Amino acid sequence: xxxxxxxxxxxxxxxxxxxxxxxxxxxxxxxxxxxxxxxxxxxxxxxxxxxxxxxxxxxxxxxxxxxxxxxxxxxxxxxxxxxxxxxxxxxxxxxxxxxxxxxxxxxxxxxxxxxxxxxxxxxxxxxxxxxxxxxxxxxxxxxxxxxxxxxxxxxxxx
Amino acid sequence: xxxxxxxxxxxxxxxxxxxxxxxxxxxxxxxxxxxxxxxxxxxxxxxxxxxxxxxxxxxxxxxxxxxxxxxxxxxxxxxxxxxxxxxx
Numbered sequence: 103x104x105x106x107x108x109x110x111x112x113x114x115x116x117x118x119x120x121x122x123x124x125x126x127x128x129x130x131x132x133x134x135x136x137x138x139x140x141x142x143x144x145x146x147x148x149x150x151x152x153x154x155x156x157x158x159x160x161x162x163x164x165x166x167x168x169x170x171x172x173x174x175x176x177x178x179x180x181x182x183x184x185x186x187x188x189x190x191x192x193x194x195x196x197x198x199x200x201x202x203x204x205x206x207x208x209x210x211x212x213x214x215x216x217x218x219x220x221x222x223x224x225x226x227x228x229x230x231x232x233x234x235x236x237x238x239x240x241x242x243x244x245x246x247x248x249x250x251x252x253x254x255x256x257x258x259x260x
Numbered sequence: 261x262x263x264x265x266x267x268x269x270x271x272x273x274x275x276x277x278x279x280x281x282x283x284x285x286x287x288x289x290x291x292x293x294x295x296x297x298x299x300x301x302x303x304x305x306x307x308x309x310x311x312x313x314x315x316x317x318x319x320x321x322x323x324x325x326x327x328x329x330x331x332x333x334x335x336x337x338x339x340x341x342x343x344x345x346x347x348x
Contacts, residue, residue: 163309218275222316229310
């Protein structure tokens with residue numbers, strides 16, 4: 103599975119504004135709404151689902167990355183959005199570092215396998231420090247998409 | 261330093277997804293020993309959530325877990341119990 107198989111090209115933000123966990127999650131869900139992936143009537147429920155998941159244990163996986171995720175009957179396949187916070191947000195990560203890169207996933211209610219594959223692919227993409235630093239430093243969404251697409255090509259050749 | 265290794269099978273229904281990966285790391289960091297996980301040709305640090313997630317380890321997949329350090333046996337025992345749990 104490639105990152106571009108689930109990352110919605112229009113659901114990317116190079117400059118998340120929120121400074122609290124819930125604000126950032128809400129901002130990320132808005133990316134799905136503005137790109138037409140999810141109807142805004144589902145927003146409240148999705149944010150609640152994602153926050154409930156965070157309450158079970160933070161999805162910040164270290165190295166400044168968080169992968170909030172949840173399920174909703176409003177999607178037919180796994181979708182993802184990507185946002186970058188320049189200042190970083192306290193996301194209760196195990197390593198205590200603020201989170202800068204947010205990859206949010208929403209999956210259909212009946213799926214489990216694609217989710218695990220997507221997590222593996224995102225981790226592969228972001229374990230490279232050069233990629234993390236690049237994503238944090240660029241100022242526009244097109245560049246973020248380009249970096250992800252180039253890495254997808256490189257990772258698929260390995 | 262004692263060095264132990266064991267092949268363990270994942271029994272959790274959803275595989276090693278984000279939460280179990282974080283719980284695995286929380287177990288590892290309670291101990292002094294270092295953990296390396298091998299799956300096929302891949303090799304990751306057992307104290308890295310991101311490393312574990314890159315494995316995409318599903319239910320019934322086999323992992324070779326290497327543990328090195330003064331409390332290796334206790335850590336390996338706890339990891340074995342954890343990976344055998346079906347519900348996490």
